[in-house]
Amino acid sequence: MALPPDFTLLQVVPELETGGAEQSALEIARAVVRAGGRALVASRGGRMVARLEADGGELVAMPAHSKNPLVMLGSAARLVELIRREKVSLVHARSRAPAFPALWAAHATRTPFVATYHGIYKAKTGLKRWYNAVMTRGDLVIANSDYTRAHVLAEHRLDPAKVVSIPRGVDLARFDPDRIAPERVAALGEAWGIAPDDARTKILLAGRLTRIKGHLTIIAAAAKLKAQGRDDFVLLFAGDDQGRTDYRQELVAAIETAGLQEAIRIVGHCDDMPAAFLLCDLAILPTTVPESFGRAAVEPQAMGRTVIAAAHGGTMETVVDGETGWLAPPSDADAWAAALAKAIDVGPEGRARMGSIAMARARRLYRVEAMCEATLKAYERVLEARA
Structure with missing residues (x-):
């Protein structure tokens, strides 16, 4: 699908070592680049950076993994400056800790914010439920399965229209x-x-x-x-x-x-x-x-x-x-x-x-192309609603 002119995506993920959230970040970055946009990933980095850059994505190195409130505030300030300098069109968070500075920066710059619920986060206390809910405070929540979507709706009492299920995809060219x-x-x-x-x-x-x-x-x-x-x-x-x-x-x-x-x-x-x-x-x-x-x-x-x-x-x-x-x-x-x-x-x-x-x-x-297409359509939906 065609992205808006000069579209720039900023994804935030703790690190790029291994895991489903990290793999999805790379796959979406590649899809955005192929569609003519720019793909930035704010992260501590890791062994997957080489793949990100080989596909045309760009790493923004920062301590996105940190749960230290002072470090998170510093990351938010850096993200505000980054969003303004690079004219970021949309921010996509893939984990709770980096979602806080990403959300603060998105609000400060009035930039659309999307989050993907990659896991089933437990909440035995009100404080933990508040912490988990950072993933639901943006324009749209993406759940990585129908099971996850049902959990998000039950846990956070959201409008069902705000939560979309996009199953993880498999790179069928790689896994052939x-x-x-x-x-x-x-x-x-x-x-x-x-x-x-x-x-x-x-x-x-x-x-x-x-x-x-x-x-x-x-x-x-x-x-x-x-x-x-x-x-x-x-x-x-x-x-x-x-x-x-x-x-x-x-x-x-x-x-x-x-x-x-x-x-x-x-x-x-x-x-x-x-x-x-x-x-x-x-x-x-x-x-x-x-x-x-x-x-x-x-x-x-x-x-x-x-x-x-x-x-x-x-x-x-x-x-x-x-x-x-x-x-x-x-x-x-x-x-x-x-x-x-x-x-x-x-x-x-x-x-x-x-x-x-x-x-x-x-x-x-479970084709990765279907996952990427659905995600880019979700971005388009958010951008149109903001417009």
Whole structure:
């Protein structure tokens, strides 16, 4: 779609290391540039900056991650100056902490403000609910799934017209099995210690090393499979600990205590997720709290891989139980052991049949182009309302 002349978008995100909000920021920046506009991203920076700049986006380095009130006030002043100097057309916040200075700057400059609800934020106190509500104080709220939209409406009592659901998109050019050279898969297998003739079912849990991702549930489930005499699987935990060294050590200790050193490997951050999904036979998303969308359940399906996901949150929309994968109760090690056993026993042919259905559905419903087009239309709607 055509953007207004001289359109400049400013997105604010804490950092550009890894994650769904960060990936969406890059995808929208690229779409804006391709549509003839400018795309600025205010952030602390990180490993994804190179991709942003390669796509024509521009980093504005600042401590957008900080929750320190004085730092936030300083960031607001910098953003006011930036908005005026660069003639920013619209501000888009993707996280709560940077949303405060971004909202203040947008109000001070009378610039349209949009926020995306990327997660289900808990609020046990009025103060926390007020903190979360910063994402709803602009012109429009974008929810990354129907599940998230329902939560926002229930939590904040907003006019339904102010909240639009735009599901996360998958870059189908990047996550295309036909475009992945075998050398990439082989190199990743070597780096992770997976021999080419390893006949075990390879199961990938992709996500940062944090308790809510459900690693401990899977370790307990794997221990149950081992107790049944099974040694026909290997689990790969791919993700950063992001400084959570205590949790990483807890996982290592749990693996050693269960005697699962040969069955579970913590392989660290992965820069080539398409190759990772091809290397593995099955992807899992055992989150202990509901995912607002669950990109790690959709990307492997786009690659033709079956998925087991926790039966709550956005994954209830993206995984069709028994058709494109399986759903299992969160935090239930017995149920996860049974689901893993079922997925292993279906065999390569059974998983391939399900994977083909999963690929067709994911490519129909979750194209990144559709997400970008809907987001740019949301921008157009806000600009027209302001005009």
